[in-house]
Amino acid sequence: MTLQEIAASLPGYEPESLCLERACAFIARALPPPSPARERLPLQALLGRVLAEDLISPINVPAHDNSAMDGYAFSGAELRPGQPTVLRIAGTSLAGDEPTGPLAAGQCRRIMTGAALPPGLDTVVPQELVQRPDGEHILIPADALKPGANRRLAGEDLARGEQALAAGRVLKAPDIGLLASLGQTEAAVSPRLRVALLSTGSELCAPGQALQPGQIYDSNRYTLTALLQRLGCIEVIDLGLVKDEPAALREAFAEGVARADVLISSGGVSAGDADHTKRVMADMAETGELLFWQLLMRPGRPLALGRLPRADGTAALLFGLPGNPVAVMVSFYALVREALLRLAGATPAPLAMLRATSLQGLRKKPGRTEYQRGIVSRAPDGGWQVETTGDQGSGILSSMSRANGLILLAHDQGSVAAGEAVDVLPFDALM
Template sequence: MQTPALPTIEQIASCVAGYDPNALAVTQAQDFIARFVPQVGAVERLALRCALGRALAHDVVSPFDVPSHDNSAMDGYALRSADLRGDAPTTLRVAGTGYAGQAFDGPVAAGECVRIMTGAVMPAGLDTVVPQEFTTARDGTVVVPPGVVSAGDNRRLKGEDLARGEAALHAGRVLRPADIGLLASLGQAEVPVRRRLRVAFFSTGDELRSIGEPLAAGCVYDSNRYTIHGMLTRLGVELLDLGVVRDDPAALETVFRSACENADAVITSGGVSVGEADHTRQVMGRLGEVAFWRIAMRPGRPMAFGRIASNGRTAVLFGLPGNPVAVMVTFYAFVRDALLVMAGASSQGLQTLPLLRARTTEAIRKKPGRTEYQRGIVTRAADGDWDVQLTGAQGSGILRSMSVANGLVVLHHEQGSVERGDYVDILPFDGLV
């Protein structure tokens, strides 16, 4: 079967409403990227313990009913609801005991019950469990007060969680700890997952130095690679760190080709600003199909996106700004979800980052027409609500502010200035950065 041709930038641009590469809204850029990125096709089978964070390649179907029998949800007494006397106490003779993994299989006559433990199979003919704390046991009998249970209470039905042949988890699900437990409960020793996504990344700029090198006047240590490494590690992808590349056409082309030939996606930081006097943009354009955007956002306005090719291999390219905060913001606004989709996550399986609501402790100035991400410190107020205070200066080069903050204040495209006490959306950092 012939592999279908990948859509071009022009084709996708025609599908994105109001597409303007010089004034692209955040949501438009996200839509564009979602339409453009391909999904890895290779599938591998992994031992269940190794599958956390990977995307399922196929549906996993339950081989049996879960639970496999009607069973008790409580420690107590299994009985026939028809034996209950309504408004008067009911005295029942205890015919025996059923344990989890050791069912009571003797006869149970009218007026009798079975002492039963949580998870034990319900004896034939019995339909209700009364919790033991509601009863009084004496001389081989138990007394059930009126009104403490109704027919069917505290009984788990066969197949109520999963029916035999039903999909327990669907293809595209990014497996979480609970999913691993669910698969184990179905006896799945191995699961089919998409192969791990390979991501290459590097920084560009003559002023950058790697840790351990001496700093000349005007030079700085490259922090972006370390930040990107941490963000990618959270996604569980395979990493290829290509270091710092000086602003030299031959060196840049060599590194771009190596990245493209060995990875599914390439992330760069720096060298994408409009009119910037360097060679990164030229090399990107020479190796493939790349769009250079001005996105209506702050921080992170300049960005490059597309695909590059070398020696028959193709990779998706994310050219991020060079400022440290802008790198992080654009990664979480555009790159994170795209990489998860490339790794096999479906729209249903994608774990979209949640937005919370918090009350501002200060006024925030903003003009409609762009999305702003401001660093904030979220705390619990005396009334139990969440408050957010900005970290101070919001320059895109102030990386320390990202370390001090515990969330981003998200001020949306059409939103204007915010007064003290107004509620705003927060993208929390816990488990994220």
Template sequence: MTTLNTFSGSAASLSQFDPQALPVSAAQAIVLQWVTPLAGSERVPLREALARVLAVDVISPIDVPAHDNSAMDGYAFDSGALAQAAQDGALTLTIAGKAFAGHPYLGDVARGACVRIMTGAPMPAGCDTVVPQERVTLDQTGESASIRFSARASSPGANRRRRGEDLARGGVALRAGRELRASDIGLLASLGLVEVEVKRRLRVAFFSTGDELRSPGEPLDAGCIYDSNRYTLGAMLRRLNVEAIDLGMVRDEPDALAATLKQAAASADVVLTSGGVSVGEADFTRTQLQTLGDVTFWGLAMRPGRPLAFGRIWSGGHPGAGRPALLFGLPGNPVATMVSFYQIVRPALIAMSGATPQPVPLIPARCEAPIKKRAGRTEFQRGVAERDARGQWRVTPTGSQSSGALSTMSEANCFIVLAHESADLDAGDAVDVMLFDGLV
């Protein structure tokens, strides 16, 4: 298993690339160089902390477990008795009482005696070993009871969980910058915590551009289409647990676009647009970005998703005026919008949220069909990946790879990642796939 390569050069060395056809790895590096993690934080209840990013280290206030306890149902005893049993190979112990989780045995356990103990129950005083119940023979005579078992059935310290074995009091339970998972919420609860300090949510404003766009539910005029990109962007942002600000649709008018961009910069940390970044006469996003802020690049050597503008805009209308926000001008074709988001935008949003972006694993697979590919650009084709009878991965492209064919994106379960330098592939050739599970 490999991961998608990232560019490791400095900002100065990026000048060797054409800003209208920047390699994907270089674009990813530039974007992350511009990212500044959020500074603000807030305290939230544990039940609301899932997928939030820790703002500070969590220090354990207690030992976990809080006491030595039994790892299974059985009988607790002093392991010193094992040495005495070595001569005849068997050990007989009188049962002195019982211990349950939440109801410990409070008496002293003499040598030659044991305590019936259940999983999680505190180890009784004088006991350091547990023999599993299935390894003993129980002898019940009236009110007295004893067990007999082979000395080989146990060893000193067996089946005992020690105090602080999982976490010691004063130790770091979770590090700052961690995106909290379900297991982390449980861990924090096990420490007795009821709330946790997390980074504030990243604010992301987004909108679509184009006179041809209509909202779902409205009638379609001649030459018009429904706005799918805004719904797609909203859904992808919700998966990242950011505060998404939907600014609707903006017509292909420079003044309307400029006003919306300034509004977005005033209210958000990041602004996402879709459409208006190619070279058409009505494509104004790129020109407005140049007016309102700084343009770093405006095109990638990537398919789909070549027309992509990235930079910074200012709410005051020109660089240095008002409030700044990063801007990603995504292409208008729906699949290109999604590919651009996952490959360029998503890692930046994760980093700005205060977490560390983790490279998405690439899995080697056998391609089941030939693929046409031009060297000099990275391609992300849609595919269906599955394991064969031997457990090896194989992948088949999902029909049309048009950047407007959103149906094939829904059909797919992975991207077929074709490297920048690769060319045409034959059926049976090896490729890398990026599974949607956990990504999309």
């Protein structure tokens, strides 16, 4: 389906005033399917990669019924309501020992956490609950526990044949531990999505060089590189800083299309730009395959979306982000992040959100989504509270550095009074 066909089928599509929800829905429909390619990597190389196949447990975890406590294992049938239980100690089971044979009636076995329960024993009394009248017996007080207490069942964590991890999962540290617990040494993952970055603008200067009059340092490429690396499943291709000259722009865009699955540029997409970026994008795009949007969001109003053709008939996806440093970060998280994860083969989970009490009034008009930089802290009552970092200008990058979350004010929401609850996206989940 072409971008124009998607636009025609999307209710309420207005490129000059497009709400964030519809823009996200549009992008989701414009994504090509992820690559079917697979590669197998060892456990040490899996962090942040996308699992390409369902992982089915080949074993029961745990393999045997085992003790959840240090204590004494016995048959729960020995317990009598309202009566103490006296048992004779018959040996010790340590974690890693092979299960021993059954015990005689009236016997128990000293057992450590994780040790396999001998046949016929189904209950463990914690060592701190028993009395030791001599060196050979224990006394369990009346009604201290019920049959089956403190027993971990075989397969309780995972049963043989059960799905342990689903394809599309971005692997985190616990997942890698889970793979190891199943005896796996490697896993099949999707290849890293190749994303090319470039910054445009003749006013930009590379860090390390002397600023000339009218110039500013390029920060967006370094910010976006870090945000992409944070995802783990992305290969970043840095196309550098490109002057606002048609030949240089065309060459950089052509290189990005040839080398990457996705091309992200910053700068040169706002309505008032008097540069060549838009024209070069349009020249390279297939007919009807480049759109410029004015989004109902703040910061991050301008955005370009396109498909740039390759010689083999496929296309690279283009995201043209605004040039202001805060706007480029907000646009990335509001619109681009989930799209990249899906292209990488992942099934993204919704980002965690906090509810926090606003310590100040927040001015907002209904009809656009706003992201304000916030500092979240613990309130005296143990809940969360948030205040802004001050000036919310989209060029004030230091405010993003001071913040630890984004206050999300929804499209239809109006101004917020001090003391009202607001939604906050914590940076720990993002950056």
